[in-house]
Amino acid sequence: MPTASTMGQLTASIAHEIKQPIAAVRTNAAAALRFLDKSPADVEVREALACIVNDTDRTSDVVDRIECLIKKATPRKEVVDLNAAILEVTALTRGEAVKSGVTVGTQLAGEAPRIRCDRVQLQQVMLNLIVNAIHSMSRVEDGNRELHISTARIEPEGVCVAVRDTGPGLRPESLPRVFEPFYTTKPDGMGMGLSICRSIVEAHGGRLWATRCEPRGALYQFTIPR
DSSP states (O other): OOOHHHHHHHHHHHHHHHHHHHHHHHHHHHHHHHHHHTSOOOHHHHHHHHHHHHHHHHHHHHHHHHHHHHTTOOOOOEEEEHHHHHHHHHHHTHHHHHHTTOEEEEEOOSSOOEEEEOHHHHHHHHHHHHHHHHHHHTTOOSSOOEEEEEEEEETTTEEEEEEEEOSSOOOTTTGGGTTSTTOOSSTTOOSOHHHHHHHHHHHTTOEEEEEEOSSSOEEEEEEEOO
16 A cells, blocks of 8 residues: 555646646636737626636635645634535536436434535545445436435534445455545545545544445445534
């Protein structure tokens, strides 16, 4: 298994490679916005460019937070409305779900749980779990493709978030290794996503685990203290 030092070097290298095109895209979009300021502007074009700038800023922020995580920096904690943070991510992935024929359902705690956490890192965990579930179900030919997301208050941990799918599920031999760095069952996967998710959750004092579902599917749950 690669050492922590190797993981850190690899992450730094990946971050550097990702940030270069992100910076280029943002520079070009910002330049186009300035150009439109000097001439009659198409409203739709302006809105599209503004979205590009906002999305690249968000992506860059995610990369920065992951770099901080690998370097063991303290998460940037703030009081977060957990339900609202999760709904933002489900909205972001709605198009991918529709394209894959996945129905998304939510059962969120009645009184919105407010916790101290790094909002961006927590949403990165949710994004990874949701996208993994959607991609998993895209391989299912028979039966419904259903994704269920729930939040619940628990004691003494604080809150529990659950993401359940009706995909092919986890093989028994994969279950103990699913959170290991560089372990993946995907032909084109790097095996870093779930490992980073667990590191984020543990950096917040919580835990993340996976369970096989019957007759099929997988359930990922994590806790975050208040």
